[in-house]
Amino acid sequence: MDIDLILSMANATMRLATPLLLAALAGLYSERSGIFDIGLEGKMLASAFAAATVAAVTGNVWLGLFAGVIVSILTTMLQGFASITLKGNQMIAGVAVTMLAIGMTTFLGQTWFRQGGRTPQLSGDARFAPIELPFARELADVPVIGALYSDILSGHYILVYVAFLAVPVTAYVLYRTRFGLRLRAVGENPKAVDTAGISVTLQRYQAIFITGILAGLSGAYFSIAQGAGFGNEMTAGKGYVALAALIFSKWRPVPVMFTCLLFGFLDALQIRMQNVELPLVGQVPVQLVQALPYILTVVLLAGFIGKAVGPKAGGVPYVKER
């Protein structure tokens, strides 16, 4: 185990944890307000496609990001309309939105660009470039701090920093503001909130609006930061890993960050372990590492290591008394 390997693993962990973190925080707002969201994957996919498309056409990465977020918000609102206003089944709404995103992105991608569902390759201003933090170069030679600051923290895409910044912001909003209190309250006991004269419907729509923004950032990360263009189903189930991370951290912002780092690390490990022989154990099946986030979540859900109990009113549409 040499130092370069550790550094590159740490770096990869941060890069791979970012979309999970953004998506898991997106889900946190929604689920904490009482709307189960199994449609994260769909929103991310829709956003990834919209971002890549607009960035390719305009050549401007910021316009791409904006488009991705807008499309993600619209998708979320459709899901919200079904689950909040029409009081439909939230699980089915999530499944429908995801399928719609899978179908629409491949269909429109093929129709518009005719490259087998891919969008044109992005370069230059159409794609985010890594940011070098101030003094990164100067500090690079300082022992320990240099490695930590210049090699691990510096040199990421802006969305990586946004994601990690969103953690303390979310924690503050959720636990220290009136909005956060109300948001948690509609997820636990909407009737009490209603009795206090606050609109459950409005509160829930506000919550999923934030969900839409964050899921949009997460999706855009795939196509205009990490990747250079959109490919079919490029989010590859990461929306569900994020959901798993959210549950694994029991719907709390700071643990969400650590869980996403853990799952990101597993992902980095899995990439590195392809065809690698380890001493004693031999070749560890990559698939086991891939499945580990899901297995861990199931074990936690089953209550064998602690207990994950979701928001009490989650999944239940709120019906005012007649």
Place this chain on the structure above:
Amino acid sequence: MSVRRPLPRWADIVLLPAINLAMAFLISGMVVLMIGENPLEAVQVILYGAFGYGDGVGYTLYYATNFVFAGLAFAIAAHAGLFNIGGNGQAYVAGLGAILVGLALDQTHWLIVMPLAMLAAGAVGGFWALIPGYLQAKRGSHVVITTIMFNFIAAALMVYMVNRVLKPNNTMAPESETLDVMGRVPQLREFIPYFGYSPVNLTIVVAVAFLVLAYILIWHTKLGYQLRTLGQNPVASKYAGMSNSRLIMIAMTLSGACAGMIAINEVMGVQHRLVLDFVADAGFVGIAVALIGRNHPIGIGLAAILFGALYQGGQELQFVIPAVTREMIEVIQALIILFTGAMEGLFRPALERGFVLLSLEQKAEATARATVDSES
């Protein structure tokens, strides 16, 4: 609060789904219009592709076979109030059961192999659904989340099994050994040349039998009554002395076993070996099928044929109108799930109000006539 009354039965099971289905098709048609193609031409191509000639009909029925099993799997769980989103994973691992029995016995005769492979596939698929069922029943973990997780675990497990365990040493492709001809489930074209080269096979008979059995199970057995009670009102079933946790586990096992039959159609009847991702998301189509079929075997049978036709016609579509790819079918499917499943509340209230008005009018007319009669 306006007067609301439940819809008449026919409106509930025919009119409302028809309206929702029409909405899904309408919006899909608008998408096709938007990209500058003619939606009516697309419909024509789909219909011809699905029903116009023998191969097409065969393929439609082959897809429908999968969708019947997937739809029933979802419906059985749904009757017990469970949302089994893991049909895909259950069908996928069931392939293990099917191929192991198949490879062990394929020198004998398909009449021996098929029932045993069905038992094995059903057992493996059922087991894969039983674990989430057990966790829901005994540990209170939400079955939706666990079945999603189990889909991914199944995918990883199967990649491992196919690549590391089942793949013969002399091949590169990730697939198991091929079944001997004797052990394969016969395709219908061997008896009926009309079906051309289509892969529809005897599993379709099993699918029809399963529809009948599911009907009997759900509405004419004690177990079915218990499952429906649990689904309608878990408190009532508990107070009536039923064991809810036992029922949850039974419902999930039956559901998973049902999904497992997809493996028989694909592995024993079509591919004749275990290939990666042979389920091809049929499990998710099953959700749409069950929703539009209102969880009733007759509805599921019809909806499965509808989706079989869409899938087969969709293949045809991209040859005739290159701009409209087969992903359009996924869009239609998603819209159907959206309208019939999640946004059912969009048209129901209006429809209910309409029927109330209608009945009030009729009553008023009747009273008016009665008054006229008594006066004259």
